[in-house]
Amino acid sequence: MSGRTPRALKRACVILGTVLVYVLIWAGLTTLIAAIGIRHFWGRISVSQMLTNLVSVQTDGGGGSLVWMGLFFVGILPIVITLGIAVFRYYRHRRRKRLGIAPSQQRAPWIGRSVSVVMVMALTIGGTSAFATTVGVGDFIRSASSPYNVADYYKNPQVIDNANKRNLVTIYLESGEQTLADDQLFEKDAFKSLEDATPESEGWQSVDSLQQYNGGGWTMAGLTSTQCGVPLKGASSAIGSAGSSSDDGSSGNYLGGLNCVGDVLGKQGYKNAFLGGANGSFAGKDKFLGGHGYTEEKDLDDWRAMGEPEKNFRSDWGLSDQRLMSHAKDEIDQLHADAEKTGQPFNLSMLTLDTHEPVHIYDYCNVDTKSDVTSVFACSMEQVAGYVNYMKEKGYLDDTAVVIMGDHLKHMSAGDAFHEELDNNPNRSIFNRVWVPGDKKSTSLRPRIDQLNMFPTLLEAAGLELKDHEAGLGVSAFEETVPEGSAQSLPPDQYATLLDSLSSSFYNRAWTGTKPEN
Incomplete structure (x- = not known):
């Protein structure tokens, strides 16, 4: 019993870690695509503009095709890409397991993991930074401490x-x-x-x-x-x-x-x-x-x-x-x-x-x-x-x-x-x-x-x-x-x-x- 608990805890941590990685991939893709789209169609905007305008666009007489493009590229595409990465990694793992390739037999497995971590962090940080810059999050935060009212x-x-x-x-x-x-x-x-x-x-x-x-x-x-x-x-x-x-x-x-x-x-x-x-x-x-x-x-x-x-x-x-x-x-x-x-x-x-x-x-x-x-x-x-x-x-x-x-x-x-x-x-x-x-x-x-x-x-x-x-x-x-x-x-x-x-x-x-x- 005492031996099962550490294994179960380790497995739970692996699952949570994997979920977190995919959440970060999704978040990075969403913010990066949103930033690119906003820059292309509106240029740099403010938090106020985003909250009072973009959240209330209309498919008919209020942006038209831009609304559907936004729903697809920001709402759907990041999910599809994230799921695609997950499915690819899952089937690659199953294939190696079926061929009997143990992790210890892989060439420098830590290199692959390190590259993956760096890429995920770069995507997450790059996406959120691009989005924050595009909508002026820094200006918004600074405005909260303004001495003027x-x-x-x-x-x-x-x-x-x-x-x-x-x-x-x-x-x-x-x-x-x-x-x-x-x-x-x-x-x-x-x-x-x-x-x-x-x-x-x-x-x-x-x-x-x-x-x-x-x-x-x-x-x-x-x-x-x-x-x-x-x-x-x-x-x-x-x-x-x-x-x-x-x-x-x-x-x-x-x-x-x-x-x-x-x-x-x-x-x-x-x-x-x-x-x-x-x-x-x-x-x-x-x-x-x-x-x-x-x-x-x-x-x-x-x-x-x-x-x-x-x-x-x-x-x-x-x-x-x-x-x-x-x-x-x-x-x-x-x-x-x-x-x-x-x-x-x-x-x-x-x-x-x-x-x-x-x-x-x-x-x-x-x-x-x-x-x-x-x-x-x-x-x-x-x-x-x-x-x-x-x-x-x-x-x-x-x-x-x-x-x-x-x-x-x-x-x-x-x-x-x-x-x-x-x-x-x-x-x-x-x-x-x-x-x-x-x-x-x-x-x-x-x-x-x-x-x-x-x-x-x-x-x-x-x-x-x-x-x-x-x-x-x-x-x-x-x-x-x-x-x-x-x-x-x-x-x-x-x-x-x-x-x-x-x-x-x-x-x-x-x-x-x-x-x-x-």
Whole structure:
């Protein structure tokens, strides 16, 4: 009995050791393949982006084939390879046993075992390191010990005057980067048609060098930063709070503890509507909009229900910008007519998608450049320009403010175009145009602000005056100076540290709390 126990213990240890080896192989393969895939399709991302975006992709109108590729290469392939290695080793062991080859007869068996151990450890360490670097785990850990907290600088928007409130139209341009207007770098100015439709001579303005906020760079980050005035950090919502909502907003409380554009305008009597070509549930967008005052949202399912033919859709994302702008014309006609009849102003927001890579070439787009991407950008901007001209012809610009801006800079992942032109370009900024009817035409917009400042800018473009012109971490672009003590008054390095800060207590309240009074 005493002799059996050591043998049983030894066998158990061998089995556990073998299982551990295969678990390490699987983990190394999974993290390595995931890192390669993320780098290729999205470039380097953040933990927040991964948790708030990648976990909620949709197979229909929210990534399409990328979802299935991810499921296969990250979810299935590592398991198949690991099982294949296990089966190979099992049958090799049985063959040697059948041939009567004892371990002692093998040539230097310790060499084989050592090489195997080194290879497994290299795969495990290499895979986890590559993944950690790709999603910025080190930055995430450092942000937890930051001396700064967003709560110390956050300003709940307070409307002190609404006598001049007006309609508001906001158009988000997918990957709308100003740099693509440089015809010295690219084959042509992709924004030419939109620039012609929004000339400075008629009163259109722009923020010189509008910056992507530090840590941003994807669509939901662009939407929430410009509509709520804070960096999107979904990961923090789950830290230290057992009752927190999931990071993609699936509980229906997407940053529900914050007042955003739709909330403020809704309390001021506005009707809030949103139009987008993609699946509204992608990345929790519908939860965000529905939880922040938007009572109408039309997306991929709505366009299909309206009878749009399949040729007007791209399989990976959704409806073409040409058809989206056509529906947007009908939408603003109805909203404007209702506003004139009832006196209720409206806030109409929309998001394009044609310029999301890999780009899709619709029949309406004439490719006249070597790079398809340049032509597709130009075609998308022509559709937006046509919409601006439509508003002008209908007289809507007499009582409606318009803000056009990119949702983020163009992605620079391994599979995207224009690395040579953009990778080391020091002058990258977000395209934007601002139209405000009336007395704001003579004011110049404060230059080199980031997306967080667009939150109060949108509210003041709608004719609302805010206390100290502040909302969230931002100060309205219509204000030439920033208040002392605001986040915008911090030196650049300290401001960057603030935006990087995990600010767990703030984001726990933002995701789980109720909206403060404004």
